[in-house]
Amino acid sequence: MENGKLYVIGLGPGGAEDMSGRARAAIESCEVVAGYTVYVDLLREEFPDKEILTTPMRKEVERCRMALEEAVAGRKVAMVCSGDPGVYGMAGLIYELAHEYPPVDIEVIPGVSASNGGAAVLGAPLMHDYCVISLSDLLTPWEKIEKRLIAAAEADFVISLYNPSSHKRPDYLQKACDILLAHKDGATVCGTVRNIGREGEEANVMTLAELRDTPVDMFTTVFIGNSQTVELDGRMVTPRGYLQRED
């Protein structure tokens, strides 16, 4: 029996046009596409002839085992993720689980992650050293998240926050802002982007003090500037220093 192949593919932040040529070609080459229900709907339109395997949210381990088992059985499988599978996506779990199965060829095809996609909508907030932090404490103790927020603030990193809120954690962004406000100016330029690259895309630039009292949901990515970040004509921009060098 021929050996299978498992691609772990990032679709980018928004619609089908955000996919890279490599991602598209890899999906085309597969018989089976696996993924979280919501993203797979997008693929049904683009690739109507593929067999589609889905599991709902929170069933990450099941979803990855399903994809691995198909590949181990000799099929070509595309496991798709929104954004980049290598950032809070399925790439790591696939490699961890693959260790339990007979050897199978795995290839990760990166996509544009929400931090990069959201930054492009807001302007250019991530032009200097930055941190990516998830506020979800489902898999990470809150104390660790808190420690990282403080370290990021003290070292003046730009910060991109994933999972800033959920039904069970409506006040986590507020908690995070309170921690940051102890180490950063309340006037620090911040931004939020909701539904990046999707219908209803919405971006807002505000101060850190205002961000604290801004309601956000799980479809929002949050950006907190460093001490140099400015608002320019409604855009959030962190200078890299090219112009300052010329002075």
Place this chain on the structure above:
Amino acid sequence: MENGKLYVIGLGPGGAEDMSGRARAAIESCEVVAGYTVYVDLLREEFPDKEILTTPMRKEVERCRMALEEAVAGRKVAMVCSGDPGVYGMAGLIYELAHEYPPVDIEVIPGVSASNGGAAVLGAPLMHDYCVISLSDLLTPWEKIEKRLIAAAEADFVISLYNPSSHKRPDYLQKACDILLAHKDGATVCGTVRNIGREGEEANVMTLAELRDTPVDMFTTVFIGNSQTVELDGRMVTPRGYLQRED
């Protein structure tokens, strides 16, 4: 006269197949393509009918002014960058300079940055909270870089290093590793990727102690694991915690 448009476009880490559909369509719609000489060569092949404007390395301000002036004059211009224009790219500088010109429509189209592209080659190192730090001190004082390295190590972030070395700074990665080794275990799993998505792509997984004595060049992106990062069948993988939760 009709108003022009300036796209700032990320080509992704490697060849033309790493471009998104949105990036490709935007370039197609433009009359003029501007960029750093090396990346523009790739475009000459893909888009032979475009007028091409180039400036060499280090002429970033000139290059952005050139693109802005064409757009202000009413033309449709694509300013292209390798990777993501929003991460150590031209997006920020374009917005800073645009402030000096008559209003012009600017749109940033993100691409896969070297941290995400390199992570996909190595396995899945960026699955948990991470920092992106450039070791170039051309525009940033070394003391600030040092402070960020220490903060990232102490808060146990995964770290992705851009510009780990250059002709004038052959020992900067060694200096950075010495700082990290004061706060992290020498056995920490690390990785390097050279020529991501290009001819001669090369990835290596090693310990932090080994990384210290590994020569790298300006085409290399470096990854330093957090305390949970492991080597699994030759891949660098940072567990997110899904399997640990099941225990």
